[in-house]
Amino acid sequence: MNSEETNNNLSQLGEFGLIDRIRNQVSDSDSVAVGIGDDCAATIIPAGELLLTSKDLLIEDVHFRRDWTDMYHLGRKSAAVNLSDIAAMGGKATHLFLGVGLPKTLTATEIDQFTSGFIDEANAAGATLCGGDTCRSNGSLLISVTVHGSISPEHLLCRDGAKQGDLIYVSGTIGDSALALAQLQRGETPAAYLGQRHHSPTPRLELGQAIAKNNLATAMIDVSDGIFSDLGHILDQSQLGAQLIQNQFPLSDAARQHLKNNPQDAETALRGGEDYELLFCAPALNNDKINQLATELGVPLTQIGSCVPASQGLTLVDAAGQQRPIQSTGFNHFR
Amino acid sequence: MNSEETNNNLSQLGEFGLIDRIRNQVSDSDSVAVGIGDDCAATIIPAGELLLTSKDLLIEDVHFRRDWTDMYHLGRKSAAVNLSDIAAMGGKATHLFLGVGLPKTLTATEIDQFTSGFIDEANAAGATLCGGDTCRSNGSLLISVTVHGSISPEHLLCRDGAKQGDLIYVSGTIGDSALALAQLQRGETPAAYLGQRHHSPTPRLELGQAIAKNNLATAMIDVSDGIFSDLGHILDQSQLGAQLIQNQFPLSDAARQHLKNNPQDAETALRGGEDYELLFCAPALNNDKINQLATELGVPLTQIGSCVPASQGLTLVDAAGQQRPIQSTGFNHFR
Structure with missing residues (x-):
């Protein structure tokens, strides 16, 4: 057996061989005092800034299917969905930690x-992989990511700051990822653009930082579970209701084309998650600055509704102009 | 159905109900600006200190079996094995993050x-749970923990600082956990003390900090994979060999009693991991201070060997006085 064949076998490579192999792919960073290969990583947080931390588990056949994605894009998405949480607070991404539970069938390649x-996704965000954990899984591929970021305390954007009368904005387009997923679940092949949005979402880090630094928003969240569910968290924590206008929801050309051929998916596009766009509330007087920022960054920022008193709940003015109440629950993992 | 029955059902409780339930158990901390319930936690790292981070995956039937432990102690151990990594760098534990993948059969209780x-384990360490992730698992119970700590840069203890001639010490006793595991694997009931050491290890945080603050050691690691394997990491990274003396290995009374009745387990006691004791190298001139620290903290610190040139490799003078070479490999997850 030549060494390439040997090294393609996880049992031959071993846990520490695998860790060495990962370490060799990572560039040095001034903010990492101790990186991969000790009991802990030791990193430097900019003086006076808060440390932001988020972690996500991605479980095979719960969060992803290996026959629907390639391993490279699964790697990108695993980092991206975590980086998106840093974007949602307005922070700068700094470090990533990767834990994997590996089924025996997986090759080193x-x-x-x-x-x-x-x-690659970490590098695109300016963040460094500096630790984690590798072990065997008896069943599914398990991915556990922790992301660090930092932010000045005065710029931190939480979910609880929205005010009555604030306008509600979303970046980019929504529903693309959910439409792709619905097609995959039906055994269909999604349009390339929808598939790309599902398998390789882009965390809106630059946008999140610009919104935070310029104090444009009162509350922000990323769209992971779906607009209604994620807006629901802002409304709960800010003690507000909201009125959304369906006709203002920003849809991509690919999503419009899809809905023309598959009108039954309209609700999926509205409710679906995993777009990893930013959803935020802002005083009406910031509207011009928000439009200007959208132009500067080349990212659409669309007003889709406004905040109302909690007693009015969450309602949607649907495509037919009818106002209807919305259950804000998105994806419930325990249903 | 009364509300207690309703709430004992995960599907009824829901993901966000479960998160609320966890949040209600956590005390406030001055170092937490934003805790459970936003996109990220926002925490405060003491000015001028390095951030220490470690993460561990614990997978059912790989790292633990639910028929061998109760859920309370599984919770304690999940925190403890992570906190032990902070101890191994000499750090102070500050924050914990908990991700869980929950099988449908698990009750809210x-x-x-x-x-x-x-x-409870976090509180004992002075650390605050401030975030995580909850989702459904189709199979095993999955636990993913991230721990944060902090330390002054000048006190940081890594694996690469050991010097030729340094003495090698280990805290507490070793082999207890491995002997309990061997018995569980054979369907036997371990002695109470051995079982407790396996199911409820104590991270040596106070000891680790004292060793670091007093500059007593040149390199340190916690014993998770076994003495030979963990010392092997120090030797690799410090480019050294070592000679260990088996008769000096500190064994508990319970382990000695067990080995009297089960002499076939001698190698298990030597090689086994999960004691979560601290293993460190120190110049011989620190020996008195180390003995004094052991007395002050009431934790045995036992010299078990010394560092030699790399060319001599890792050897053990066994119970019969014979010197033999040791393969430093401990638990390899991919074998």
């Missing part, structure tokens, strides 16, 4: 593809 | 027991 995607 | 154990 597949793991290399996964880590390449993960590291 | 069982999850409460688990989180109670986790939070």
Whole structure:
């Protein structure tokens, strides 16, 4: 057996061989005092800034299916969905930590593809992979990511600051990812653009930081579970209701085309999650600045509704102009 | 159905109900600007200190079996094994993050027991649970923990600082956990003390900090994979060999009693991991101070060997006085 064949076998490579292989792909960073290979990573947080931390579990056949994605994009998405949480607070991404539970059937080449995607996504965000955990899984592929970021305390954007009368905005387009997922679940092949939005979402880090630094918003969240569910968290924590206007929801050309051929998916586009766009509330007087920022960054920022008293709940003016109440619950993992 | 029955059902409780339930068990902390319930936690790292981060995946039937432990102690151990990594760098534990993938069969009561154990262990370490992730698992119970700590840069203890001639010490006793595990694997009931050491290890945080603050050691690691494997990491990174003396290995009374009745387990006691004791190297001139620290803290610190040139490798003078080479590999997850 030549060494390439040997090294493609996880049992031969071993846990520490695998860790060395990952470490060799990571560039040095001034903010990392101790990186991969000790009991802990030791990192430097900019003086006077808050440390932002989020973690996500991605479980095979719950969060992803390996026959629907390639390992490189699974790696990118695993980093991206975590980085999106930093964007949602207005923060700068700094460090990533990757834990994996690996089924025996996975080859070292597949793991290399996964880590390449993960590291490419980290690099695109200016964040450094500096630790984690590798172990065997008896069943599914398990991915556990922790992301660090930082932000000045005065710029921190939480979910609880929205005010009555604030306008509600969303970045980019919504529903693309959910439409792709619905097609995959039906055994259909999504349009390329929808598939890309599902498999390789882009965390809105630059946008999140610009919104925070310019004090444009009162509350912000990323769209992971779906507009209604994620807006629901802002409304709960800010003690507000909201009125949304369906005709203002920003849809991509690909989503419009899809809905023309599949009108039954309209509700999926509205309710679906995993777009990883930013949803935020802002005083009406910031509207011009928000439009200007959209132009500067080349990211659409669309007003889709406004905040109302909690007693009015969450309502949607639907495509037919009828106002109807909305259950804000999105994806419930325990249903 | 009364509300207690309703709430014991995860599907009824829901993801956000469960998160609320966990949040209600956590005390406030001055170092937490934003805790459970936003996109990220926002925490405060002491000015001038390095951030220490470690993460561990614990997978059912790989790292633990639910028929061998109760949920409360599984919670404690999940926190403890992570906190031990902070101890191994000499750091102070500050914050914990908990991700769980929950099988459908788990009741809310069982999850409460688990989180109670986790939070009790966090509190004992002076650390605050301030975020995480909850989702459904199709199969095993999955636990993903991230721990944060902090330390002054000048006190940081890594694996690469050991010097030729340094003495090698280990805290507490070793082999207890591995002997309990061997018995569980054979369907036997371990002695109470050995079982407790396996199911409820104590992270040596106070000891680790004292060793670091007093500059007593040159390199340190916690014993998770086994003495030979963990010392192997120090030797690799410090480019050294070591000679260990088996008769000096500190064994508990319970382990000695067990080995009297089960002499076939001698190698298990030597090689086994999960004691979560601290293993460190120190110049011989620090020996008196180390003995004094052991007395002050009431934790045995035993010299078990010394560092030699790398060319001599890792050897053990066994119980019969014979010197033999040791393969430093401990637990390899991918074998």
